Amino acid sequence: MPVNLYVILSNNTIMYNKILVPTDGSEGSEVALEHARSLAEKYDSEVHILYVADVRTHNTGDIVHNIVGELEKIGEESVKSLKKELDSDSNVVTEVIKGIPHREITDYANEKEIDLIVMGTHGRTGLDRILLGSVTEKVVRTSKVPVMTVGRED
DSSP states (O other), rough: OOOOOOOOSSOOOOOSSSEEEEOOHHHHHHHHHHHHHHHHHHTEEEEEEEEESSSSOOHHHHHHHHHHHHHHHHHHHHHHHHHSOOOOOEEEEEEEEEEEEHHHHHHHHHHTTTTTEEEESSSOOSSHHHOOHHHHHHHHOOSSOOOOEOOOOO
8 A cells, every 4th residue: 555755844945956867878867857857947956967987897907998988988978968958048067977876876966965866767778787786776775865766758
């Protein structure tokens, strides 16, 4: 049986000055961006789009440098594409970094004083997803910042 939880805030005001949308280049990131856009318009928020080139997935010698470099290129294209989808009036910050995605996302949110993280529930799939678990799930469990999860549109 579903349980409804109602929270009454003392000042009845929630402001989202900075919204973070992590991307992996998937459709799920695009859907999350639509929700972030709606909130950004309502609250006149700055939107941060972050891609983390996962350094864990490939860890053998010189190949690592090449693969991480390719992941960074994919990341640059991903954040550029999402930035284009936002209205030109939006205040958008984009960044591509290397690391372990869920850790880098939560660290970035803390360092940049993000008010809300908006993430898709479904990103890239395959063996990495099975072995590494869901980045979204790990962010939800470890973030000090509120996380809005957005399902794919079918």
